Amino acid sequence: MxxxxxxxxxxxxxxxxxxxxxxxxxxxxxxxxxxxxxxxxxxxxxxxxxxxxxxxxxxxxxxxxxxxxxxxxxxxxxxxxxxxxxxxxxxxxxxxxxxxxxxxxxxxxxxxxxxxxxxxxxxxxxxxxxxxxxxxxxxxxxxxxxxxxxxxxxxxxxxxxxxxxxxxxxxxxxxxxxxxxxxxxxxxxxxxxxxxxxxxxxxxxxxxxxxxxxxxxxxxxxxxxxxxxxxxxxxxxxxxxxxxxxRGARVLALLRGYGATADAHHPIAPHPQGAGTVRAITAALEDAGCAPHDIGLVNAHGTSTPANDALEAVALRRVFGDHMPLVTASKGVIGHALGAAGAIQAAYTVLALRHARVPPVANFGSQEGDPELNIVAGAPRPLPKDAGISCSYAFGGQNAVLLFTAA
Structure with a gap:
């Protein structure tokens, strides 16, 4: 094992x-x-x-x-x-x-x-x-x-x-x-x-x-x-x-899954059906031995750009369907730290699991035209399950997804 x-x-x-x-x-x-x-x-x-x-x-x-x-x-x-x-x-x-x-x-x-x-x-x-x-x-x-x-x-x-x-x-x-x-x-x-x-x-x-x-x-x-x-x-x-x-250390969370893929599609545009994103999320789930319905939180890449957010919503819908977890996106609060963003999101996902709460997306009012997500807005919401994923996507079509569970 x-x-x-x-x-x-x-x-x-x-x-x-x-x-x-x-x-x-x-x-x-x-x-x-x-x-x-x-x-x-x-x-x-x-x-x-x-x-x-x-x-x-x-x-x-x-x-x-x-x-x-x-x-x-x-x-x-x-x-x-x-x-x-x-x-x-x-x-x-x-x-x-x-x-x-x-x-x-x-x-x-x-x-x-x-x-x-x-x-x-x-x-x-x-x-x-x-x-x-x-x-x-x-x-x-x-x-x-x-x-x-x-x-x-x-x-x-x-x-x-x-x-x-x-x-x-x-x-x-x-x-x-x-x-x-x-x-x-x-x-x-x-x-x-x-x-x-x-x-x-x-x-x-x-x-x-x-x-x-x-x-x-x-x-x-x-x-x-x-x-x-x-x-x-x-x-x-x-x-x-x-x-x-x-050594008697305090365990904050377990890093159970990791999925990494490439779109192999375009230098800056994501795959139009979110294919690489779907494969990265699926790979992280399989690596952790989890099913979509086991996940309570998605810390989305959520850049706030029209195309990227729309295609991320497509991918999340394809993976989770009717088992859509709560979705948050920390870039609404702290902006986009580029190469550091995925690490910061990972830390925030661990904190969400520790507190059993999901922070809201800043400045979110409504979705229009994108596949519907279960977005947390206005105030934190209780985390219903003890597993969450943190999603990161990048120029070059590079995708990385981390799956954490509560300790």
Whole structure:
């Protein structure tokens, strides 16, 4: 039999707060945190969901903070907090058996415009020697390993907006195979860069509600018009259940299923019948030994874009039919953190199972034209069953679905 994998710690740094408790409180309020962003001033879309109130210098030291771009700082702080939450001691663990797998969708796009500006003006000597180590995607996992003495497998997954979910699924497999005893898994990203905002605006993927940014992110709502840029990190501490029990750890949830597929259809558009999405959800159910009627919660990808939400609704209807679980979508509150989104959603799914409640979708009024979903709106609702899935989909047609059950 395959060993069960437990979640024993959660670290979160998001626009909703820097602890699981703060995040849960904001999710249950069901209000968008989008606001005008001075960093994006003058652009066609000038608002985002921002991480605020985080004193990275106080936690990491000034010199470390200055040499890191935001996604590295978020990753390191979230990892430290996850380890503390798991009551694990890096000074005591066997670092050779501790792995780190973090998802990063792109890299630090706020650094490269500065570098390109120096090169464009013929001043290559002004390019910082720290440019590569502060911006390369793999450095999130690398910096966490250095800080916490994790000397096992260490790498970054990059499957665009599914990166964080992919990282957690791969980490689960490392534990099942016996390659590691503990894996720190999740994702980190800061989509708040002028380059990112300009690129997505040109694609018409972002909401244009500049006058009312707090109403912009509205997953599955009939009036949705695009997503809102976000940022943050989530790290889960994963262990085999037997090991967690042996050390007396608190078990937050079990990671029972993982499904990953490719649409193999189009660079940015999802499959018109949601075929890859359906296969990913079905694979996660089969991996966990669950049926559709066993699931009480879907934490949907729910970007708030017209096409993606419609096709996700199609896929959910195809899988669940008359057994539709409660559906929530956290991007209504915190925006879209791209490569970190799947990891943040996974953490939120674990919190929902712990609290036996499903947070509402921010700004949701009604569905029109899409297959009907059982969307939670207005206020949290009781979770009727002890299993939930977290769904992540991405450019390139990459799909990743995680299935958790209550401990």
């Amino acid at each position: 395959r060993p069960e994998v437990a979640v024993t710690g959660i670290g979160l740094v998001t626009p909703a707060g820097h602890t699981p408790q703060e995040n849960w409180s904001e999710l249950c309020r069901g209000r968008s945190l989008a606001a005008t962003d001075p960093l994006l001033a003058g652009l066609p879309v000038d608002f985002s969901c921002q991480v605020t109130g985080l004193d990275a210098a106080a936690e990491l030291g000034r010199s470390v903070t200055l040499r890191m771009d935001p996604f590295l700082r978020f990753a390191l702080i979230a990892a430290r907090r996850a380890v503390t939450d798991a009551d694990a001691d890096p000074r005591a663990w066997n670092g050779d058996r501790v792995g780190v797998v973090l998802g990063v969708g792109g890299n630090s796009l706020d650094t490269y415009p500065t570098v390109c500006g120096h090169l464009g003006t013929g001043a290559p000597t002004r390019v910082s020697p720290l440019t590569v180590p502060r911006s390369a995607p793999n450095m999130a996992a690398g910096e966490v390993a250095i800080d916490l003495g994790a000397r096992g497998p260490n790498f970054t997954t990059s499957s665009a907006c599914a990166s964080g979910a992919t990282a957690i699924g791969v980490a689960r497999d490392l534990l099942r195979s016996g390659a590691c005893d503990i894996v720190l898994a999740g994702g980190s990203e800061s989509a708040r860069s002028r380059m990112t905002a300009a690129c997505f605006a040109r694609m018409r993927a972002l909401s244009r509600r500049r006058e009312q940014p707090h109403l912009a992110s509205r997953p599955f709502d009939a009036a949705r018009d695009g997503f809102v840029l976000g940022e943050g990190a989530a790290v889960l501490v994963l262990e085999r259940l037997s090991s967690a029990r042996a």
